[in-house]
């Protein structure tokens with residue numbers, strides 16, 4: 482019997498190993514999930530996400546290592562863990578020949594949730610929360626995939642778990658159903674739940690997760706708050722252009738990263754083809770002028786490496802530096818009488834992190 486302490490993280494994974502046959506599918510995986518997080522567990526197919534989740538959910542004994550949920554060890558105290566987790570497996574089936582309400586009442590009984598006789602107030606509350614009240618008398622078999630997924634999520638909430646462990650909750654869903662599930666997860670987080678969810682689709686997580694762990698071939702590549710990881714991967718700050726003089730001599734060829742992408746023919750842009758010593762980022766600008774004008778305005782600005790056409794009438798500016806550099810770029814454009822109506826990273830933070838820390842290996 483383990484004792485949960487209030488200081489324990491919601492989930493603690495330490496030196497987790499697992500092997501199927503002679504194949505190591507988890508190799509020394511360690512990370513923490515703080516209370517109240519929406520935590521994304523990301524990795525390509527076969528990386529070991531489901532295996533980790535099955536250990537967390539007390540369904541699989543690890544070969545070595547330790548997993549605790551709210552301080553309870555999953556191997557030593559599985560019953561305590563089961564009371565505090567709500568686990569939704571990937572591709573789980575639902576009973577089809579019952580109504581939504583009957584389905585939830587069945588699981589409320591199975592979980593021994595107090596139901597106040599036959600009133601099943603808890604089922605009403607969960608249907609309300611998951612927006613299933615209108616569908617209460619609908620036959621499960623006739624529901625859409627998104628609604629069935631929502632029903633499964635409702636099922637995991639019946640015993641009011643503190644920690645939700647959801648394996649690919651948005652896979653196979655259309656964009657609308659995905660957005661609806663995502664909104665529901667945010668609502669659940671606001672109710673104080675910790676949510677751990679896995680995915681191999683980055684974009685379905687980027688908006689909701691506060692922290693992530695990235696797994697590749699059974700090994701943890703990186704974990705922690707997205708903002709902190711992004712900061713760690715940040716290129717060194719670029720020297721700021723001097724006040725009032727945003728356009729200064731062009732970067733030397735050795736400062737410039739080559740690109741197969743077409744670039745605007747900017748004066749001073751010769752030599753755009755050598756390798757860069759400092760990491761670069763790209764910002765997507767929506768501007769009220771032709772791309773050539775942007776290229777001309779930014780020509781010679783230190784650490785601006787490339788100006789190229791972007792999607793949907795945007796301009797992609799590649800630079801070395803942090804957000805301060807973006808501010809300098811925008812200022813240079815405004816000073817050249819070019820209106821800037823939008824500024825966004827070419828990739829969102831999570832995509833950038835993922836591409837930077839993974840090698841694209843699968844097992």
Ligand SMILES: Nc1ncnc2c1ncn2[C@@H]1O[C@H](COP(=O)(O)OP(=O)(O)OP(=O)(O)O)[C@@H](O)[C@H]1O
Nearest residue numbers: 501506524525526527528529530531532533681844
């Ligand atoms: N019961 C099992 N017996 C043998 N090998 C298994 C078993 N379960 C999983 N594996 C293998 O372990 C590796 C990790 O599988 P796992 O399902 O944990 O990955 P995953 O990251 O969840 O992938 P996906 O995104 O495809 O679900 C894979 O190579 C898989 O084939």
